[in-house]
Amino acid sequence: xxxxxxxxxxxxxxxxxxxxxxxxxxxxxxxxxxxxxxxxxxxxxxxxxxxxxxxxxxxxxxxxxxxxxxxxxxxxxxxxxxxxxxxxxxxxxxxxxxxxxxxxxxxxxxxxxxxxxxxxxxxxxxxxxxxxxxxxxxxxxxxxxxxxxxxxxxxxxxxxxxxxxxxxxxxxxxxxxxxxxxxxxxxxxxxxxxxxxxxxxxxxxxxxxxxxxxxxxxxxxxxxxxxxxxxxxxxxxxxxxxxxxxxxxxxxxxxxxxxxxxxxxxxxxxxxxxxxxxxxxxxxxxxxxxxxxxxxxxxxxxxxxxxxxxxxxxxxxxxxxxxxxxxxxxxx
Amino acid sequence: xxxxxxxxxxxxxxxxxxxxxxxxxxxxxxxxxxxxxxxxxxxxxxxxxxxxxxxxxxxxxxxxxxxxxxxxxxxxxxxxxxxxxxxxxxxxxxxxxxxxxxxxxxxxxxxxxxxxxxxxxxxxxxxxxxxxxxxxxxxxxxxxxxxxxxxxxxxxxxxxxxxxxxxxxxxxxxxxxxxxxxxxxxxxxxxxxxxxxxxxxxxxxxxxxxxxxxxxxxxxxxxxxxxxxxxxxxxxxxxxxxxxxxxxxxxxxxxxxxxxxxxxxxxxxxxxxxxxxxxxxxxxxxxxxxxxxxxxxxxxxxxxxxxxxxxxxxxxxxxxxxxxxxxxxxxxxxxxxxxxxxxxxxxxxxxxxxxxxxxxxxxxxxxxxx
Numbered sequence: 048x049x050x051x052x053x054x055x056x057x058x059x060x061x062x063x064x065x066x067x068x069x070x071x072x073x074x075x076x077x078x079x080x081x082x083x084x085x086x087x088x089x090x091x092x093x094x095x096x097x098x099x100x101x102x103x104x105x106x107x108x109x110x111x112x113x114x115x116x117x118x119x120x121x122x123x124x125x126x127x128x129x130x131x132x133x134x135x136x137x138x139x140x141x142x143x144x145x146x147x148x149x150x151x152x153x154x155x156x157x158x159x160x161x162x163x164x165x166x167x168x169x170x171x172x173x174x175x176x177x178x179x180x181x182x183x184x185x186x187x188x189x190x191x192x193x194x195x196x197x198x199x200x201x202x203x204x205x206x207x208x209x210x211x212x213x214x215x216x217x218x219x220x221x222x223x224x225x226x227x228x229x230x231x232x233x234x235x236x237x238x239x240x241x242x243x244x245x246x247x248x249x250x251x252x253x254x255x256x257x258x259x260x261x262x263x264x265x266x267x268x269x270x271x272x273x274x275x276x277x278x279x280x281x282x283x284x285x286x287x288x289x290x291x292x293x294x295x296x297x298x299x300x301x302x303x304x305x306x307x308x309x310x311x312x313x314x315x316x317x318x319x320x321x322x323x324x325x326x327x328x329x330x331x332x333x334x335x336x337x338x339x340x341x342x343x344x345x346x347x348x349x350x351x352x353x354x355x356x357x358x359x360x361x362x363x364x365x366x367x368x369x370x371x372x373x374x375x376x377x378x379x
Numbered sequence: 380x381x382x383x384x385x386x387x388x389x390x391x392x393x394x395x396x397x398x399x400x401x402x403x404x405x406x407x408x409x410x411x412x413x414x415x416x417x418x419x420x421x422x423x424x425x426x427x428x429x430x431x432x433x434x435x436x437x438x439x440x441x442x443x444x445x446x447x448x449x450x451x452x453x454x455x456x457x458x459x460x461x462x463x464x465x466x467x468x469x470x471x472x473x474x475x476x477x478x479x480x481x482x483x484x485x486x487x488x489x490x491x492x493x494x495x496x497x498x499x500x501x502x503x504x505x506x507x508x509x510x511x512x513x514x515x516x517x518x519x520x521x522x523x524x525x526x527x528x529x530x531x532x533x534x535x536x537x538x539x540x541x542x543x544x545x546x547x548x549x550x551x552x553x554x555x556x557x558x559x560x561x562x563x564x565x566x567x568x569x570x571x572x573x574x575x576x577x578x579x580x581x582x583x584x585x586x587x588x589x590x591x592x593x594x595x596x597x598x599x600x601x602x603x604x605x606x607x608x609x610x611x612x613x614x615x616x617x618x619x620x621x622x623x624x625x626x627x628x629x630x631x632x633x634x635x636x637x638x639x640x641x642x643x644x645x646x647x648x649x650x651x652x653x654x655x656x657x658x659x660x661x662x663x664x665x666x667x668x669x670x671x672x673x674x675x676x677x678x679x680x681x682x683x684x685x686x687x688x689x690x691x692x693x694x695x696x697x698x699x700x701x702x703x704x705x706x707x708x709x710x711x712x713x714x715x716x717x718x719x720x721x722x723x724x725x726x727x728x729x730x731x732x733x734x735x736x737x738x739x740x741x742x743x744x745x746x747x748x749x
Contacts, residue, residue, distance in 0.1 A: 072559065098559060104589060109548045109582025113592075116552020119537065120487065122559060143540050144549065151523045153530045153538040155748035186746045210748035 050226035051237050056196035057087050057161075057217060060203035061125065063241065065095055068123060071207055072099040074110050075127030075161075084129045085163060085222055107136035111160070115145050115212075118158045123207060131162035131216065132176045145212040146187035155210040159203070164216040165265045165315050166363055171354035177264065177316035179292055182214050183325070189246060190214040190292040194267045196226065197235035198290060201244030208243065218265050230271045232286075247294035251303070255285030258309035258376050261300060261326065263289040266313045266364065273369035282377040292322055300326065301334055308339035309376050313369055318346030340379035343372050391417045397616040402602075402663045403687060406633040410643065413622050413629035426705070428638035435707045436716065438476065438637055442695050443720035445472040445496040448505050451724040452512055456672050460732065462514045463525045468493035470635070470667035471599055473694030475569075476500045477640030478597050478662075481648050482567055487557075488536045489550035489568035492527035493599055493666075497569070502534040505724055509731035522737035523745075544570065544577025547596060551583040554592035554651070565593040565651035567644070573604025575618050584659065588625045591656035595647040598659065599634065601666035606679050619661035627657050634662030635694040638701075665692060 051059070065071045072095075073088060079102040082089030092100040103110035107128065114124035128134050134141070145156045166175040182188050189211050193199040199217060206213035226234050232252040252267065253274055262270040267288050274284040285303050289295065304310050310330055312323035323344045330342055345364050353362055392411070397418065409420045430438060449467045456465050468475060475496025479488050488501045498508060511518030511529040519529045520538070530538030537553070539546050550568030557564040570580055575598055587594050598618050602609055615621065622629025628650070630643050640662060647658035665688035669676035691697075702708040708716075 101590075104582070104586050106578075106582035106586060108579055109551070109586050112545060112548025112579065112583065113552030113555055113586055116489075116549040116554075117556040117559070118552075119549070120553045120556035120560075122556045139540075139542050139545060140548065143542055144545060147540075148538070149748050150746045151520045151528075151538060152745065153520065154532060157748075189747075 049237060049239065050234060051196055052226065053196045053199050053218070053221040053224060054085070054087060056200035056237055057203055058089070060200040060207075061088065062091070064204055064207045065091075065099065068207075070121065070123045071125065072101065072122060073125050073127065074101040074103050074114055076103060076105060076129050078102060078127050083127060085219065087127070107133055108140055111137035111140040112144070114158055115140055115156055118156045119154060123157050125159040125161060125207060127161045128163070130170075130174045130176075131164040131178045132173045134160065134162055134178060135181075138181070141188070141212065142182065142185045146185045148187070149211070150187060156212050157210045159206045159213050159215050161215045161217060163219045165218050165220060166352060166359065167219045169354050169356060169359055170352070172351040175352035177216070177314070178214070179216065179322055180316060180320050183292060183322055188212050188214055188293060190216070191246060192216045192263045192290065192292060194218070194221070194264060194288055194290070195233050195235050197237050198244055200237055201242050202246070202290070204241070205243040205246060209246070216264065220265050230268070232271055233267065244290070246291045247296050248290065249296035249299035250288045250290055251299070252286040252288050253284070255283040255307065257283045257307060258285070258311065258373065259303040259307045260284050260286045260311050260313060260369075260373065261289065261303075262286070262313040263292065265315050269364060269366045269369050270313055272366040273373055276366070276370050277373050277377065280374070282373065284373060297329065300330070304330055304334055305337045308337055309379070310338070311343045311345065311369070311372055311376055313345045313364060315364060316346055317349060318344050319349045321346045340376055343376050345369055345372050391419055397620070400616045402633075403684075403692070406631070406663060410633070410639065411617065411619060411631035413619055413631075416623050418620065423636075423639060425638075425701070428642055429705050430638065430707060432707060435702055436712070438480065439698060439702065439708065439713065439716045440720060441476045441480065441496060441500050442472050442637060442698055443717045444499055444505065444723060445476060446695055447717075447720040447724035448499065448508060448727070449495055451728050452509065453672065455509075455512070455728060461512050461525070465512065465672045466492045466527055466670070467668055468495045470664045470688070470694065471601060472496045473637035473698065474597065474599055474634035474640055474662045474664055477637040478567060478595075478644040481641060481645040483564070486535065486564045487550075487553045487566045488534075489539075489546050489553065489566060490527070490536060491539060491546060491569040491571065491574075491599065493571070493601070494569055495527065498531065498536060501536050503531040503536055505727035506730045507531060509727045510734050513731050513734070514736065515731060515734040516737045517731070517734035543574040544579030546570070547574075547580050547583035548586070550596070551587040551592050551594055554587065554594040554657075555590065557593055558590070563652055565595065565648040567595045567597070567648065569597045569599050571604060572598065572600040572602065572609060572612055572618065573607065575621070576612055584621075584625045584627070584657065587657040588627050591654060593651035593654070594657040595644055595651060596657060596659050597644065598661040600661050600663045602663070603666050603670070603676075603680060605670040605674070608681075617661060619659060622659040625659065627659055629659045629661070631661045632663070633692070634664040635692040635697055637694060637698055664694070665689070667693065
């Protein structure tokens with residue numbers, strides 16, 4: 048058992064899966080010779096060779112389609128996009144080909160699409176996206192959002208072993224965090240032995256009685272901070288990390304809302320068209336009678352992600368905003 | 380005429396000569412071979428392509444079956460048995476049959492929507508094709524999709540999606556897997572003249588060339604992309620010339636000659652199996668019908684050209700005539716082959732129409748692999 052960084056966890060998962068299964072190979076831009084824009088695959092090509100760690104020409108649609116083809120023919124490709132934003136180039140390959148393939152009775156497409164997601168520091172409109180809404184409405188795609196090193200490793204291994212296309216959102220912001228700097232709830236030992244994290248199981252990061260704060264991805268940090276502030280004010284917030292969006296742990300969400308009667312959904316992605324809307328509708332449809340207050344959502348405003356620091360700060364849902372929403376909810 | 384062509388074969392073709400290329404006239408007795416930056420005319424020695432009798436019977440059966448299956452589907456559409464729409468390959472039968480019959484049993488075929496002949500040559504049973512078109516449970520997609528979007532996994536035929544261009548990267552990836560698995564297999568795919576304008580086509584050709592994926596790409600140039608003529612689609616004299624830009628060999632051939640198609644594609648696949656990488660083959664035909672059953676093509680197709688190709692370059696008529704001229708089959712044997720094909724297509728239709736429709740209660744099943 049050890050505390051490792053999110054980056055080390057991702058690298059370890061890829062390395063171990065490539066050692067375990069020779070069908071697994073990697074493709075992306077600059078991942079081989081240079082080890083990738085974020086160095087997740089540093090040293091891989093030297094060890095696994097040019098055939099299994101492939102520097103593709105700059106052509107996301109082409110190499111995504113080719114990876115899907117390889118998956119149809121029995122391989123297990125892991126595709127890295129340099130930034131999640133660039134997955135739009137390959138959209139058709141993913142939503143029209145890979146996602147619908149099994150439904151059309153044409154066999155499984157075991158492929159992992161690694162999307163370095165969310166804002167980092169002044170990434171601007173084309174290096175900051177939270178891409179889940181682009182895919183959430185498409186049947187046939189699993190969508191996962193690991194927020195800890197433990198999940199990053201276990202979910203990436205699970206994704207590689209899954210027979211379906213998996214949108215694997217990984218968070219650039221988390222790559223460099225030293226485990227010791229994270230809130231204690233996120234300091235989870237990463238086993239050196241083989242393990243996987245099953246999809247569809249939310250994690251309760253802290254138990255609470257008064258309200259439920261449901262979140263995923265980068266926003267787990269703001270959620271935990273805000274819950275701590277509320278605790279000092281005598282409000283007990285339950286914080287749940289969804290961990291995977293498809294499949295979604297509906298039971299965990301309903302159970303917590305039935306217990307607390309109040310729900311705030313938080314994500315870094317824009318509020319409009321965000322996954323939070325779907326969850327709010329689910330709660331309204333299934334456990335409306337348990338609600339003691341209107342459902343609240345906190346997400347980014349309805350504009351592209353801006354670059355200049357004060358604008359970016361204003362855009363991203365921050366702890367103060369979450370605290371404000373929680374106070375209102377608690378007071379309702 | 381022959382002497383002139385043979386002289387031309389020894390000299391690289393000048394670009395001025397290609398500027399005025401006329402597919403009907405200029406591909407009648409020769410094909411263009413592109414290696415590096417040079418293009419050369421190669422005369423076709425038809426006697427050398429002469430098939431033995433069993434081979435001829437097999438090829439003839441596949442060609443006539445392709446037409447019979449599609450004519451049967453066309454009339455089934457008009458009788459209301461086909462939900463959605465239907466696309467047919469009339470005029471392209473030789474290109475599909477000639478190319479896909481070069482594949483080995485274990486190799487993948489990645490067809491497009493005018494490759495009925497390729498499906499049949501690879502072994503897709505007509506009854507399965509019909510069931511698919513009719514939206515029945517017994518079809519390969521169990522009613523989830525229709526038209527020529529079907530694959531047939533038992534014979535290693537992939538499905539396709541409507542988006543044009545998509546399948547070239549997919550095919551490149553299957554070839555990539557073959558290379559990684561070191562199984563010595565090659566992959567065959569197709570794209571239309573319109574599809575060559577898509578970014579996917581370019582991205583796949585480039586990637587396949589860089590990594591020497593074992594792939595043969597046939598451009599089914601049938602002179603119209605839906606309602607758009609070639610003059611609005613590309614500016615180069617021949618799409619095959621793009622092979623030079625990718626660093627792969629290219630061919631420009633008459634795609635209505637089943638024996639020529641087979642010869643050129645089999646060489647490309649052999650090269651791919653040996654590790655030589657991809658080949659680009661432009662196979663020129665004329666779409667002898669509309670884009671789909673709904674298309675009033677006579678509104679926009681150059682009907683003079685259409686009639687000329689229909690008269691002189693109908694792939695099936697051509698093969699009938701060749702077989703008689705070169706004394707491979709008798710007119711009686713040819714007539715018997717056509718009759719057999721029609722009978723098989725009708726039997727397949729009748730069997731497919733007896734299959735049940737899919738169970739509506741299962742509409743949302745099978746989205747994920749378990």
